[in-house]
Amino acid sequence: xxxxxxxxxxxxxxxxxxxxxxxxxxxxxxxxxxxxxxxxxxxxxxxxxxxxxxxxxxxxxxxxxxxxxxxxxxxxxxxxxxxxxxxxxxxxxxxxxxxxxxxxxxxxxxxxxxxxxxxxxxxxxxxxxxxxxxxxxxxxxxxxxxxxxxxxxxxxxxxxxxxxxxxxxxxxxxxxxxxxxxxxxxxxxxxxxxxxxxxxxxxxxxxxxxxxxxxxxxxxxxxxxxxxxxxxxxxxxxxxxxxxxxxxxxxxxxxxxxxxxxxxxxxxxxxxxxxxxxxxxxxxxxxxxxxxxxxxxxxxxxxxxxxxxxxxxxxxxxxxxxxxxxxxxxxxxxxxxxxxxxxxxxxxxxxxxxxxxxxxxxxxxxxxxxxxxxxxxxxxxxxxxxxxxxxxxxxxxxxxxxxxxxxxxxxxxxxxxxxxxxxxxxxxxxxxxxxxxxxxx
Amino acid sequence: xxxxxxxxxxxxxxxxxxxxxxxxxxxxxxxxxxxxxxxxxxxxxxxxxxxxxxxxxxxxxxxxxxxxxxxxxxxxxxxxxxxxxxxxxxxxxxxxxxxxxxxxxxxxxxxxxxxxxxxxxxxxxxxxxxxxxxxxxxxxxxxxxxxxxxxxxxxxxxxxxxxxxxxxxxxxxxxxxxxxxxxxxxxxxxxxxxxxxxxxxxxxxxxxxxxxxxxxxxxxxxxxxxxxxxxxxxxxxxxxxxxxxxxxxxxxxxxxxxxxxxxxxxxxxxxxxxxxxxxxxxxxxxxxxxxxxxxxxxxxxxxxxxxxxxxxxxxxxxxxxxxxxxxxxxxxxxxxxxxxxxxxxxxxxxxxxxxxxxxxxxxxxxxxxxxxxxxxxxxxxxxxxxxxxxxxxxxxxxxxxxxxxxxxxxxxxxxxxxxxxxxxxxxxxxxxxxxxxxxxxxxxxxxxxxxxxxxxxxxxxxxxxxxxxxxxxxxxxxxxxxxxxxxxxxxxx
Numbered sequence: 004x005x006x007x008x009x010x011x012x013x014x015x016x017x018x019x020x021x022x023x024x025x026x027x028x029x030x031x032x033x034x035x036x037x038x039x040x041x042x043x044x045x046x047x048x049x050x051x052x053x054x055x056x057x058x059x060x061x062x063x064x065x066x067x068x069x070x071x072x073x074x075x076x077x078x079x080x081x082x083x084x085x086x087x088x089x090x091x092x093x094x095x096x097x098x099x100x101x102x103x104x105x106x107x108x109x110x111x112x113x114x115x116x117x118x119x120x121x122x123x124x125x126x127x128x129x130x131x132x133x134x135x136x137x138x139x140x141x142x143x144x145x146x147x148x149x150x151x152x153x154x155x156x157x158x159x160x161x162x163x164x165x166x167x168x169x170x171x172x173x174x175x176x177x178x179x180x181x182x183x184x185x186x187x188x189x190x191x192x193x194x195x196x197x198x199x200x201x202x203x204x205x206x207x208x209x210x211x212x213x214x215x216x217x218x219x220x221x222x223x224x225x226x227x228x229x230x231x232x233x234x235x236x237x238x239x240x241x242x243x244x245x246x247x248x249x250x251x252x253x254x255x256x257x258x259x260x261x262x263x264x265x266x267x268x269x270x271x272x273x274x275x276x277x278x279x280x281x282x283x284x285x286x287x288x289x290x291x292x293x294x295x296x297x298x299x300x301x302x303x304x305x306x307x308x309x310x311x312x313x314x315x316x317x318x319x320x321x322x323x324x325x326x327x328x329x330x331x332x333x334x335x336x337x338x339x340x341x342x343x344x345x346x347x348x349x350x351x352x353x354x355x356x357x358x359x360x361x362x363x364x365x366x367x368x369x370x371x372x373x374x375x376x377x378x379x380x381x382x383x384x385x386x387x388x389x390x391x392x393x394x395x396x397x398x399x400x401x402x403x404x405x406x407x408x409x410x411x412x413x414x415x416x417x418x419x420x421x422x423x424x425x426x427x428x429x430x431x432x433x434x435x436x437x438x439x440x441x442x443x444x
Numbered sequence: 445x446x447x448x449x450x451x452x453x454x455x456x457x458x459x460x461x462x463x464x465x466x467x468x469x470x471x472x473x474x475x476x477x478x479x480x481x482x483x484x485x486x487x488x489x490x491x492x493x494x495x496x497x498x499x500x501x502x503x504x505x506x507x508x509x510x511x512x513x514x515x516x517x518x519x520x521x522x523x524x525x526x527x528x529x530x531x532x533x534x535x536x537x538x539x540x541x542x543x544x545x546x547x548x549x550x551x552x553x554x555x556x557x558x559x560x561x562x563x564x565x566x567x568x569x570x571x572x573x574x575x576x577x578x579x580x581x582x583x584x585x586x587x588x589x590x591x592x593x594x595x596x597x598x599x600x601x602x603x604x605x606x607x608x609x610x611x612x613x614x615x616x617x618x619x620x621x622x623x624x625x626x627x628x629x630x631x632x633x634x635x636x637x638x639x640x641x642x643x644x645x646x647x648x649x650x651x652x653x654x655x656x657x658x659x660x661x662x663x664x665x666x667x668x669x670x671x672x673x674x675x676x677x678x679x680x681x682x683x684x685x686x687x688x689x690x691x692x693x694x695x696x697x698x699x700x701x702x703x704x705x706x707x708x709x710x711x712x713x714x715x716x717x718x719x720x721x722x723x724x725x726x727x728x729x730x731x732x733x734x735x736x737x738x739x740x741x742x743x744x745x746x747x748x749x750x751x752x753x754x755x756x757x758x759x760x761x762x763x764x765x766x767x768x769x770x771x772x773x774x775x776x777x778x779x780x781x782x783x784x785x786x787x788x789x790x791x792x793x794x795x796x797x798x799x800x801x802x803x804x805x806x807x808x809x810x811x812x813x814x815x816x817x818x819x820x821x822x823x824x825x826x827x828x829x830x831x832x833x834x835x836x837x838x839x840x841x842x843x844x845x846x847x848x849x850x851x852x853x854x855x856x857x858x859x860x861x862x863x864x865x866x867x868x869x870x871x872x873x874x875x876x877x878x879x880x881x882x883x884x885x886x887x888x889x890x891x892x893x894x895x896x897x898x899x900x901x902x903x904x905x906x907x908x909x910x911x912x913x914x915x916x917x918x919x920x921x922x923x924x925x926x927x928x929x930x931x932x933x934x935x936x937x
Contacts, residue, residue: 007551
C-alpha cells in the first residue's frame with residue numbers, strides 16, 4: 004500500500020521526459036493531459052535546455068481523447084513534431100490518460116519506425132512508477148527500438164564502457180557529476196559513453212552502447228535494470244558500485260573496482276593505478292590543509308548529520324561525511340521510494356558505513372513525517388542536514404546547517420557544480436563549510 | 445450571464461460557460477466583433493506543445509490559505525508544482541512580515557493498483573491522517589486526470605469526512621483533461637470556496653474584496669481615505685476571513701481572467717456588487733475604473749478629486765516617457781485579461797504594439813456584462829491591434845512570429861516565453877507582480893522598466909550569438925498559423 008506523500012522529492016513515471024531532454028538533440032513527445040510536462044519541469048527541470056520546457060510537444064489530451072481514444076491526435080502531434088522540431092531522436096511518452104484509456108501507442112510509433120523515422124516510445128503513465136524507475140524504462144526503450152536497429156552488437160571495442168549513474172535532472176547536479184565521472188574514468192584509460200549532458204555526443208554515442216566491453220553502474224539501484232538488460236541483450240558484463248562515489252576514499256574504491264573488472268593489460272593497469280595515486284595525492288593534499296581548521300575551529304561546526312536524500316546520495320554522502328570529515332551519522336532517510344528488492348542491500352551498506360560504525364537507514368517518502376521525527380530528537384549539538392529546499396525551516400528551528408542536494412533545490416542555482424569524484428568531494432567540503440562559516444557575524 | 449449553481453460539485457468549464465477559445469488569428473478588433481456577434485468559434489491546432497492545466501491554477505489559489513491544507517488526489521507527479529507555490533507563499537510571507545512557515549501540501553500518491561480498484565478508501569484514510577497531523581481549519585482535495593477517469597467519488601468522501609472531522613473537507617474538481625483553459629482551475633477553486641467555505645452575511649462591512657494573486661498591497665492608498673478597507677483574497681486569507689467575504693461592500697478583481705467566477709458568484713448569491721469595469725490599466729482605463737468604484741461605493745466626489753489630482757501628477761511624466769519611447773515596437777505574450785492590460789499600458793506610453801500572443805479569450809465574463817470586456821475597451825481607446833493571436837503558450841508559433849516581427853521589446857507575463865525573445869536578441873521583460881502596472885502609478889512603473897530593458901542590450905545580444913534553436917529552418921519559413929485549424933468559420937465584420 005502506497006503512503007501519503009507530503010513534500011514530494013521526485014516525480015512520477017512521466018518524469019522520465021527529463022531523461023530524454025538530457026540526451027543532446029533528443030526531444031520527448033508527450034501523449035498526456037495538459038499540465039503534466041510543466042509540473043515535471045517545475046520540480047526537476049532546469050530551464051529549457053535544447054528542447055525541454057515549453058518546447059516539449061504534447062497532445063494535451065482532453066475529454067475527446069479520453070472518450071474516443073487519442074490515437075489520431077497522437078499521430079497529428081508526431082507529424083507536427085517531426086516537421087517543426089529539429090531533433091535527432093523523438094521519444095513518445097504516455098501519461099495517465101493514455102495508459103488508462105489504452106491507446107495503442109506501440110503500433111503508432113511502429114508505423115513511423117517503418118518509415119525510418121528516429122522515434123521510439125515508452126509507457127510512462129504517471130501512476131506506474133517513480134521517475135527513478137521509468138528512467139530505466141526509457142533508456143531500455145531507446146536501446147531496443149533505436150540503437151539496436153543501427154547496431155545489433157557483436158563488435159566489442161576494448162576499453163569502451165557505458166556508465167549509468169546520476170538520473171539526469173532528478174539529480175540536480177547530474178551534469179557536473181557526469182563530467183567528473185567521465186574525467187576519472189578517462190583518467191584510468193577508458194573510452195566513456197557518458198550518454199547524457201554536456202559531454203555526450205548524442206545519438207552517435209548511443210549507437211555504440213552495444214560495443215562496450217563493460218557497463219558500469221555507479222548508483223544505489225537505478226541503472227541496474229539497464230545493465231541487466233544489456234547483459235542479456237549483448238552479453239556485456241557489468242560492475243556495480245552501489246552509491247555515488249564522493250571524495251578521495253570512495254572515488255579510489257570506485258576506480259579500483261572498475262580497474263579490476265576492466266581486463267586491462269599490465270601496462271594499462273599500471274597507468275590506471277598511477278592516475279588513481281595522483282588524484283588521491285592531490286585530493287588529500289587539500290584535506291591535509293583543512294585538518295587544522297577541522298580540529299581547531301573553536302566556535303562550533305556540525306558534529307552529526309542527517310541525510311534526507313535518495314539512496315544513491317544518502318550512501319555516498321554518509322560514507323564521505325563520516326570518513327573524510329569525521330561527522331557522525333544520525334538517522335539516514337531514504338526518500339526515493341526504493342523498490343523493496345534493493346532495500347536490504349542498501350541497509351547492508353549502511354551497516355558497514357565505516358569499519359567502526361553502522362548507521363540507521365529509514366525508507367520514508369513522507370517529508371512531513373521525517374520532519375516530525377527529527378524535531379523530536381535530542382538536538383543538543385550542532386547538526387548538518389543534507390536535504391532539499393523543504394528543510395529550510397526545520398534546519399533553522401533546530402539550528403542545523405543545511406546543504407541542499409535533493410530536489411526541490413530552488414534556493415540554489417546549479418550549473419556545472421557536482422559532488423561526485425575527487426573534485427566533487429572537494430566542492431562538497433567547500434560548500435558545507437561555506438554555509439557553516441557564513442553563520443558567524 | 446452565467447447562473448451560479450452551488451448545488452453542483454463541479455463548475456462548468458469555461459468553454460461551455462463563457463464560450464472561451466484558445467485558438468484565433470486576426471486582429472483584436474475582429475476578435476471583439478466575433479465575440480459580440482456570437483460568431484466566435486474555437487480553432488484547434490493539429491500540432492501542439494505542452495500547456496498548463498486546471499489543477500495547477502486551482503492549487504495556486506488554494507495553496508496559500510494560511511490555515512488550510514491541500515491534498516492532491518493524484519499520482520505524485522501532479523504535485524510537482526507544490527514547491528514552487530511554497531516558494532511563492534514564502535516570498536509573500538517576507539513581503540507581509542509574517543513568520544516563516546511551509547505550505548502543507550500532500551499527494552495521495554495514486555499507483556497502478558489504485559487505478560484498478562479505486563482509491564476512495566485510501567483518500568479518506570489519508571485525509572484523516574493529515575487532519576491528525578496538522579489539525580487544519582479546512583482540507584481541500586484537488587482531483588486529477590487519474591482520479592477523474594477511474595471515477596473516484598471524491599464529493600461523497602469529502603462530505604462524509606466533513607461530518608466526521610467537524611471541519612470543511614472540500615472537493616475541488618480540476619481534472620486537467622476536462623478543459624483546454626487552465627484558467628478553469630481558478631473557477632474550480634472559487635466554486636469550492638463559495639460553495640463550502642463562505643457563509644451567508646450576518647452584517648454589511650466596509651471591506652472591499654480584492655480578488656488577486658499575491659501581489660503588492662496597493663489598494664490601501666485608494667480605499668482607506670474613502671472609508672473602506674481592502675480584504676485581499678484568496679492567498680494569505682484565513683478560513684475565517686473567507687467565511688465573511690459575503691459581507692463586503694464590493695468586489696474588485698485585479699484581473700477578470702482570474703476572478704470572473706468569484707466576482708459574479710458573490711454578487712449573484714450574496715449581493716456583493718462587483719466592479720465591472722475592466723481593471724485599471726492606462727489613463728482612460730483607470731479613469732473609468734475609478735468612476736465605477738466611486739459609483740458603487742458612493743464616493744463620486746472624492747473620486748473626481750482624486751482623478752484630477754492624479755492626472756496632474758502623472759500626465760506630464762507620461763509625456764516625457766512617450767518622447768523617449770516614440771517609435772519603439774513591442775510584442776506581448778500573456779494571459780487573457782492581463783494581456784489586454786499590457787496592450788493598454790504600452791499604447792498609453794506611445795509604443796506601437798505589433799501584435800500579441802494571448803493564452804485564451806473569454807468573449808464574455810460570468811457577470812454577462814459587455815462593459816467588462818477589456819479588449820473592447822483597448823480597441824476603442826487605442827485603436828485596433830494587428831497580429832492578435834490567441835495561443836495557449838505554443839512556443840513554436842511565438843518563435844516563428846518573433847522571428848518575423850522582430851520587435852524592439854517583448855513583454856511577457858508567464859514563464860517559458862521571454863527566453864525565446866532573448867535567444868533572438870530581442871530585449872525581453874517579465875513582470876511578476878500583477879499589481880505593478882495597476883492604476884496611474886503603474887504606467888510610470890512600467891515605463892521605467894521598459895526603458896531599462898531597452899537600454900540593456902548587451903545580455904541578449906551576447907546570448908543570441910551563443911544560442912541553439914530547436915526549431916527547423918523549414919518551420920521558421922512557414923506561416924506561423926500553419927497548424928491552426930482554418931479560421932474560415934470565424935466571420936469578421
